[in-house]
Amino acid sequence: MFDRLDDILVRFEEIMEELNNPYVVEDQTKFRRLMKEQTDLAPIVEAYKEYKGARQDAEDSLAMLESENDEEMREMLKEELASAKERIEELEKELKILLLPKDPNDDKNVIVEIRAGAGGDEAALFSAELYRMYSRFAERNRWKVEMISVNESGIGGMKEVIFMISGHGAYSKLKYESGVHRVQRVPATESGGRIHTSTSTVAIMPEAEEVDVQIDMNDCKFDVFRASGNGGQCVNTTDSAVRLTHIPTGIVISCQDEKSQLKNKDKALKVLRSRLYDLELAKKQNAEAEERRSQIGTGDRSEKIRTYNFPQGRVTEHRIKLTLYKIDSIMDGDLYEIIDSLIAADQAAKLSSLQEI
Template identity: 45%
Template sequence: MDYSPLIEKRRARLSELEALIAAPDFFNDQKRASELMREHRRVQELMQDWDQLLKCRRELEDNQELSKSDDEEMAEMARMEIEPLEQEISRLEEKVQYSLLPRDTTEDRDAIVEIRAGTGGDEASLFAGDLLGMYQHYSEAKGWKFELMEASPSDVGGFKEAVCRISGEEVFRFMKYESGVHRVQRVPATETQGRIHTSTATVAVLPEAEEVDIEIRPDDLRIETCRSGGAGGQHVNRTESAVQIFHLPTGLMVRCEEERSQMKNREKGMRILRAKLFEAKQREEHEKYSSQRRSLIGSGGREEKIRTYNFPQSRMTDHRVGYTSYNLDGILAGQINEVIAVLQHAEMQERLAEEGLA
């Protein structure tokens, strides 16, 4: 397919963006300025990739011609260049294709990640803790900020439930694939006969919502304060800093007690509530749009089993794309770039087919 007409539209848009950025009042609206700067960076990167792609294509043609030369030494040198150029062209074509797709407006957003222990009792809570650690390590490797917003520890050192906020560059673009049921197969420490147990934990990744995305009326809320339930000595005993927020129209309830300040807990609770309401709104719109199509990466629903972590075989399998890795220790240490790249590729191929760009 000839992408030149689409590229020229993006080139024209780049000129528009540069004119807007140069305007004296550009930074008067910080939110709009930030959005336009991100768009400018993306379009500029697309132009660089496109120019590099054209350069590689020309070099490939030259080397293919030289490979037919009567000068055997020159022909051999040209042949050695062909395969690396073909690989680079394939990589750049994929990047250009992805950049030309209609932009998912949530991809640039920060994410709220909610992890809950599922079936399996204490072992499920320990696995929920493993997943929380995996995402914390992954965030650190990406240069993102990881913030624990709410947690309910279990008696054995894991978590019945944990909610964290991850902020940084394009967090939701990478984290969105983690939503679903994660299954673990291993021998629990309390198992005396060496039998493998199967447990689950549920992950929900929500794009962080802004106030303009969701209107929450004060009349729709019931906010209660109570004492924190965790460790904390005199502060817990004497101060009602924990906050419970009930959204009456939907029945949603959010509780926050991680902070010593009631105001901070309320602020965190509203962040989580806003993200939950935004996710529900998006899910409804997505279901209308995708009722007639198959999704290679699944629905991202909480009920869908997406991965199995098998400790005896040091194996992790992502069932959506049939990807298997035998580096389980590395994955739990946050090395999940490779599986996310495979999922991104699968989603991109599906979206390219839908847009007629494949």
Template identity: 45%
Template sequence: MTDNNTLLEKLDGLVSRFEEVSTLITDPSVIADQKRYVKLTKEYKELGDLMKVRKDYVQCLNTLDEAKQLLLTEDDPEMKEMAREEASACETRIPQLEEEIKLLLIPADPQDDRNAILEIRGGTGGDEAAIFAGDLFRMYAKYCERKGWKMEISSFTEGSAGGYKEIICSISGEKVYGTLKYESGVHRVQRVPATETQGRVHTSAASVAVLPEAEPFDVEINEGEIKWDTFRSGGAGGQNVNKVESGVRLRYNWKNPNTGVVEEILIECTETRDQPKNKERALARLRTFIYDREHQKYIDDIASKRKTMVSTGDRSAKIRTYNYPQGRITDHRINYTIYNLAAFMDGDIQDCIDHLIVAENAERLKESEL
């Protein structure tokens, strides 16, 4: 019972905090402080989930005690049989609830609920790497469609034989960053490129970076210091092209708080034909860029403390191989191999992500020693 007692003590300790937060989120002065209010409503939801499981857990423990008591004192065979069944059901359910509680007690990554910026770049392998970057982009676009997420392209550079040398887009929806963060790293492809005449298998690579999108109040930007330029968007066809200056370019001098060095940040956005919209999106990317850089120190600290095989924080690590001749996908972090490459490239990647989440949770449980 010691395990039960420790978990119950931890849960009982959170009851008063849950009540306190419940009161705070109705306080007008808290509601007026947007940053604090958002933080508290998130905590309220997380504690609410814990309270719900706590209620089931306490109920299960009590039912088990009562059933055991009945088995000792009851003479009626039917009542005894009922008690036996109840005890057995509770004995199965209690360990499941304990696992659930342990996972809920591990502090979630506060960034998991955010939207994300996805950046895909062709790596080694020239034209074929750009074609593969295009295939990866299509895979994520299909996946977002399945999840009901919204994907918007911010900028791209096409490869000379198709695909993209680089493509950057923003993805919004529920828990986007928490789901896609495991995709950051180097993706390697083995196949006969369309550009190969001899039929030899080549190995190329593309890198994927998934960044949590910054909230407006995460990053302080002095908008007066941004230098804006407008230019005509290039591109094929259409009445609007090359006549209207809808593309925007921003330059911003930012002092890196980790190094003290002032860097010039340059961001272009040609996403829409509407200049104010492009400005808005360029600003969102500037925020995310600064947030990511300021948080790199925080990410490095976590990575050095928590070298889990799943999310090392190292964007140069080779994470997955796509082998076309064998129709095989291998995720090197968790030795996950499946042979449904065509479906995977068509956006059917949830199973792999689920395995990565389970592996990461198992490591975090081990570390938290719950």
């Protein structure tokens, strides 16, 4: 590990030298690539330098302790040595996590698909609340939310909603949200006061660039139709909505949020590209079965991952057996404790897997 850290330190210093070269600044492509590499390496370099400083502090305290006779000074040096050793252990753990292979999609924007499952109108209402929850989480992180497509129910619910969240690290935070979300509560339509259980399915996909997925337009069939629903003055009067069918996979995407047919077509292609990319990721993860078992579930849409119990005010994350009694703040987008716990559990599983090899 330390040989690798020394190599990273050398590489970081090389990058800093290159960035100070005026010829590199003139080459914007190379400059951006170096800046990204520097940003990726900076946390590792900072932690490693602190680690080396802590090691030096421990060695200095130990050397002084061996030659010191004054009891009061010895006690002080022992405390400094214990503190340095504790910090060394903490930094070793931190460095192991920082050196874990990084998911190449972590910095990407995400396309989120929420679909009502079992529960009829109540499931559609819950899907709308999940949409608001993720929108609020995006706001807290200063990310942008862009609607792509929505199929609303008559009572304010959403049978299906597709939207994009754009922002640095969006996928790294939200990738653990894929799966079945279950809600337990008394629906507004229930007169007898009985608790119902409904579900919604969430799919989180990294936004795929054209370089990630090449789409053969001969494999795509486009149909245009008149949009329906609350879309503004022009939406319902022109054939602006687009239905895209990808013939090889049978994937069908409808977009009608924009007034422009061309913009709806672009959005539909964006969703298709991400879905095809997501399918390739799933194939790769299934092929790497051993690695897949060592990670927190990310992408199995049949997996029940979380329960929102409104009468008890609790949210239970089943994959890591975490229960929080703050359902109101979670539904308002305060997902940090859940997401941070999932990331920590995933990192611990990966570290454990590496140690077994």
